[in-house]
Amino acid sequence: MRPRSVTAVATLLLLAAIAPTVAADVDPQLSTPTLELQATTSDPAVYKITIRNNGDDDMTYSLQTQQGAGCSGFTSSVDSPTGSVNSNDEELVDLEVQVNDQASGECETTLTITATGGTNPTPQSDSLTVTTTAEDGGLYSVVLTTDDLTKEYDLDGDTIDWVVNVENNGDQQATVQLEVENDSGCDSDDDSVSAAVDPATVTLNSGSNQDVDFAITLDDEGETEAGDHCFILRATVSNDPSQTAEDNLTLTGVVPEIRSCEETLDWTFVNLQPGQTSTQNNLVVRNTGNTAWTAAVQAQSSGGQDITGWVSFDSPTSKLLAEPGNNGDSFSFGFDITPDSSVESGSSVDIRIMAKAGSSIGCEAIVTVRVGQIHDADMSLNTGTISNVEPGSQPQVTIFLENTGNGADTFTLNTDPLPPGWSVSFSPPSHSLNAAQTSNNDATSTAVITVPDDALAGSTSIIFKVSGDGGPETLDSVSLTINVNQRHEVDLEFTSTSQNGRTDQIVRFPFVVTNLGNVEDTIKLQACDPDDQTGCNPPEWSASYSDSNGNGVNQVSLGPGQSRSLYLDVNVQGEENADSARILARAAVFGANADADEIVTVTVSNYNYSFEISPLEPGLMPDQIDLTMPPGGETTVSFYVDNTGDYPAGDDLEIEILGLEALVIRTVTIQGNSITAPVPVGAGERIQVDVRLEVVQGSA
Structure with a gap:
């Protein structure tokens, strides 16, 4: 026990005003867990005061302190002398009592609260009194102090450490013995927890102090039982004859719940x-x-x-x-x-x-x-459609390429198979690009599309695609639509543009009309006077068109590149030999400015013009030869052709073979020479015509 001049006394005074029995608007109440403390000149007594408002309304308050009789050398103060507390709530303030060298014995300090609030104008009050004992040290005295009496284990190492100050506030030199005791009031009884102080003995002159190290050791570290582990550090002045000079601190190590x-x-x-x-x-x-x-x-x-x-x-x-x-x-x-x-x-x-x-x-x-690496790319175009494209032109498109894979790669541009005659070139055709996560991972190329001269009108899709170093697999693709403009063009090809005929005879001029445009067209057939510059007036001799069966024709519908064999039929209306007429044959595309012309001449000749044909090896029927050939088979059939007419100058022979055009290839020769133009045959003359026939492979 510390030497004291008198015994500690605690007095609690409560002042209450007598009022009617009604619910208080405000009801202040003061309380503290400790009514008695000791103080030295270096260590004041601090009381933790709870201010509670038990009333139904919020209150504002003021605090006053008053020292009792015989309190020379004692002073007191409150850290928050004014404030407010809500209804049924509480606040904490510190009441501090200081002592100087003249203080001795005990001093009673009364703390009074005055509160107002609500509808009741009468202030309400409460008070409490604490007793502070001034320690004067005497010949032998020791004081232990530290910053925190309780510390939490920080999970670092196996100790909880304190620095404790040991002060000799007696008048004589002191040898202080430090000992550690278990605190029976602590909940923990874990045998794996221990405590020690170093050094265990210090010698101090009067008024001097020294720091010592105190540690609670956790043998199991993180597995130590959670909770409070408490020890008492006791300091005793061993050279005090009365053996009464001592002080102690209760130090608590808190081990939290550890989840590891x-x-x-x-x-x-x-x-x-x-x-x-x-x-x-x-x-x-x-x-x-x-x-x-x-x-x-x-x-x-x-x-x-x-x-x-x-x-x-x-x-x-x-x-x-x-x-x-x-x-x-x-x-x-x-x-x-x-x-x-x-x-x-x-x-x-x-x-x-x-x-x-x-x-x-x-x-x-x-x-x-x-x-690892994944190969991927993203491709796009500056436009998805190019319109008004003329056959034979070369439109261009810009290709944007981005490496969306996660590694450097070399990308190659290509297309799906193109329509016949179409082609695409790339500039450049490939790119080496960095990974998507870096810079320089994109590039552009120009694609030049070559549209053939015979490109059909309408929409054509081109699929651009890109592959990488990872293999031929297409990483991305994009479609471009090319809209090709219509082109209208027609052609007339006559086998002969000049013939002779008897008066009132129908002279037939075979010809082929071809749609050279890129869209299906209806072609109108006209017979005109070639000398008429104003339009298409009828020619001098009447003329019309017919097919191989003699059916009249005045127009045909042909798809792109399609042809049809027809006849221009001219009625010979002259009376005298050598009379002649010219006819303008015209093929014109409906709805377009496209046509083709050919002028034929018919001359009156009242001679007989005729040919007879007979096989060299006739069959059962004189005018028919039956042949059977396998696919890929071939044979030659020969005929005699006789000019049975009476025109002195002879006539020109034209040979036409009809039927099975897609299945049988035919070649006409005379004396080993292929025939591509009319052959003159004199009156009464006979020639041999050889026809070589070859069946196309795969025909049935």
Whole structure:
């Protein structure tokens, strides 16, 4: 016990006003857990005062202190002399009593509160009195002080440490013996917790002090039982003859509930392509804390990369771990990893596989994923359609190319198969580009499309595609529509443009009309006077058109490139030999400014013009030869042609073979020479005509 001049006395005074029995608007109440404290010149007494408002209305207050009789050398103050407290609420203030060298014995300090509020104008009050004892030291005295009597274990190391100041405030030199005792009032009785002080003995002159180290040691560190672990540090002046000079501190180490674990993994490194899934891995966690807790697994990259969706955990993803040493204190969490292409190929990504207790990490392990390369690209055009394209022109389009893979790549441009006659050239045809995650990962090319002269009118689609170093697989494609303009063109080709005929005879001029345009057209056939410059008036001799069967024709519909064999029939209306007439044959496209003309001449000749044809090897029927040939087979059939007319100058022979044009190739020769033009045959003359026939392969 410290030497004191008198015994400590505590007096509590309560002042209450007599009022009618009604609910108080405000009702102040003062209280403190400690009514007696000791003070020295260096260590004032501080009382924790609770101000409570038990009334129904909020209140404002003021506090006053008053020292009792015989309190020379004592002064007092309040840290918050005025304030407010809500209804049924409370506030804390500090009442501090200081002493100087003249103070001795005990002093009573009365703290009074005066409160107002609500509808009652009469102030309400309350008061309490505390007793402070001034310690004068005497010959032998010691005081222990430290900043914090209670400290929480910070999970670092195995000790909770204090620095305690030992002060000799007696008049004589003191040898102070320091001892550690268990505090019977503490809840913890953990044998793995101990405490020690260093040094255990200090010698101090009067008024001097020295710091000593006090430590609570946790033998099991994080597995130490959670709660308060309390020890008493007692200082005794061993050279005090009366053995009464002593002081003590109760120091409390608080061990929080610790949620920690140890972890193991099946494997810690893997090579994976983007989109490839690893084999199963397992994070096995064992509780190393001091309480049961629920471990929840999560994954996060160590380097800040976005790995959303990479790690897939098996169910359950959380598990209650029993206290260490009990059944159920460990669990295995299964998971696999599937990286995407968001990181550059060849990169190593460290993934933290964590077992978490709420927001804190109990334990974690690192899995390193080395990401391979995925080849990918994005292609676009500056336009999806080019219109008003003329056959034979070369329109252009710009291709935008971007490497969307995760590694450097060389990309090659190409197209799907094009229509016959079409072609595309690229400038440049390939690009070497960096990965999507870096710069210089895009480029442009120009595609030049060559449209053939005979390109059909309408829409033609061209599919551009791109492949990379990873193989011929198409990484992306885009379609371009080419709208080719209509072109109207017609052609007339007459076998002969001059013939002779008898009066009133119909002379037939065979010809072929061809649609040279790129769209189906209706072609009108006209017979005109070639000397008429104003339009198409009838010719001098009547003329019309017919087909091979003699049916009249005045127009034909032909698709692009299609032809049709027809006849221009001219009625010979002259009377005298050598009379002649010219006829303008015209083919004109309906609705377009496109036509073709040919002028034929018919001369009156009242001679007989005729040919007879007979086979060299006639069959059962004189005018018919039956042949059977396999696909690819060939044969030659020969005929005699006799000019049976009486025109002295002879006549020109034209040979036409009709039927099976698509299945049989035919070649006409006379004396071994192929016939491509009319052959003159004199009156009464006979010639041999050979026809070679070849059946096309694959014909049936």
